[in-house]
Amino acid sequence: MTQGKEKVIPFEFIPDKEGRITTINGKDYLLMNDAFYTFFERTMGELSPFFLAIRDEKRMLGCKCTKCGIVRVPPFVTRCPDCNFAPTELVEVEQVGKMLSTPPITYFANALFLDKAPFGRGRVILNGADTALSVMLYTTTGILVPGIIKKDTEVKVIFRDKRVGEITDIYCVPTAELTPEQIAKKGLQESELNWEAPKEPEFPKASDEDIAVYKQSLKEMQALAAEMTRSKRARKAIEGWKRDIAVKTKGGEFAMYIDDGDFRIEEKKLESPDFVMACEDPRTLLDGLMYKGAITDSVIMKKLWISENMEFNTIFKLDRLARFLAREKKEQAAK
């Protein structure tokens, strides 16, 4: 959970300088790879003390109106707009506070946040403040699911080990996951937390019935995969994407191959897969591919385990694959 981006634009985001043709109704249309970038030497101005206090002193600052006394965190004004612009003064606030409301959880992140999803982002009123600070939220217990952090949940500001002077230098975790010493400590850093490591689930020995369910599910998944590969719309869901996935279930193990529109399932143990999926009941995955419940939700609800959180991206593509096939069938029926 460290942030180690060294360039303001990560190299892997930059496409090659080239174009391609797409043909529609016999006519060729050009698509050009392009970028729209600008670099900044950004003025932090009057906000500098807030960010410097986080970076260098692991302190949280707010601004207090000299007239009405309201304490705003973050300190985004030097004069109070509610008091005819009376001056404010910087004050330190506590590093524990309560959630103003239940925070949303982002599962489908944009490209810049793929390595951080799933994450919560919500508003915390730190003790001593009157207004809310927008913060990223994590749990130390694995994937953040609804119910862990709610309105009024007490949370603690955690400082990243490597701080650069931006709002990303901090995030919050529930105090319920911390020791009393950690809660009391000012400037608690992420390396001082006990992060629960992802651990592949172990399944009990399979019964004959489990093996039969596995065999049947595998057969159905293979048929679906063939159908998906034939579907023009479904192929779009995995266009340009390549992954070899080892899938482990109670009744047996198989391989799932995604290769630029092609989708294939084989009964095989992969030696070096891109990542591993594990679900006790293979029907969890079968239902997802049949568009009877999202695979994403199976991960969230811990019915399906993935070895890399980053691979949520692939999970979304599998959900889209199922939806696109279902949609193509419906559209054909409607027309």
Add this chain to the structure above:
Amino acid sequence: MARKVGIVGAAATPFRGKWYEKSYYELTQMATREALKDAAISVKDVDAVAYGIYNDIFERTCIPEHPLQGVIGMHNKPGIRVTNGGATGAYTMSAAHAYVAAERYNVVLVLGVEKATDCFDFTSMSATPEVIKVIGWSGDSFFEQKIGWTASDSYAEVVLAYMDEHPGDLKPEITAQISSQLSQQVKTNPYAQRQFDQVTPEEVMNSRYIVYPFKELEICVYGEGAAAVIVAEEETAKAISKNSGKPVVWITGVGEANEHSFAGKNQNHWGRIYSHHMAAQRAYQMAGIKNPLEEIDVVELHDAFIHQLEITMAEMGFVPLGRADTLIEEGIMTPGGKLSVNPCGGLLYCGHAVGASNIMSAWSCRNEILNKGYRRGLVHGTGSTICQYGAVLILEHE
């Protein structure tokens, strides 16, 4: 005394996931041509143009409207661009209305466009993460952008805060039913991005989480397209109407509000969408509406998210806050109910070509008024972080 302003022509291009065949130049020309044809006037009869284009990055230029002046034949005439987040289209119509009402111009073209899905993420080889990223540049640049702010998670904040206050409202089976109903309504809209994507409530409930509590089929779809509306002052409007044979649909109420973007004491009304409430109240006051549920027949609401649609309906006074589910439970917006809500399929199914979206909604609202004999309609736009911006227009048959 402000002059009376009416809509005399309107058009939309088809909304699509991506228009490979057309740049935003041609999309705007298509919408302009069709709107002029609808009004049976020439571009020479138009005094000024108001462009609604939300995001410079989508069009990949910082003054995206400048080439359009020549593309649509409006050179040497006044042109302004309005950009107000998701509410861009509604605010653009409001600006055009003000120009005409204030006697600056007699006929103004309102032209919205967006080419959103040219943005492309080469790491996931799909457009959506990059579109979300671009919209992510709209978040607060000091405190929120870098911690993953998105349109979805900021609207989800508002929705969850509302649900904290009203835990029994916005039930999953109701949001699913509304999405399903919109997917049925879109069937009659040939310009829609998802005209043939009918879904059941079960499919909605089974769709994946994008941002908790929003599921995939409860979120509008970004797309590309253009829409145009032509507004004119009273006498000119009547003359145009006589010639075109299409009745004038008058804009009798306009209201807007932009809230505080920070939360806490003395700041944003957390758990409310006060901008939508204030915008509606101002529009109702101008139009003389006392009881919106009894006096309005059709609503074209900016449904960025189904949950927000429900809250907005409550904020605009159609149902009480905390009882938004009665929209369905008491049959208010179900087929045959008191209100027609998003007959075009809404932004969920027609598509969300941001700058064009609210103008498309006005196009649809006018069509409904003219074709179904409705007396009054409401067009709504929302935008910016945490539903910060709200704009409402009231349209009336003469």
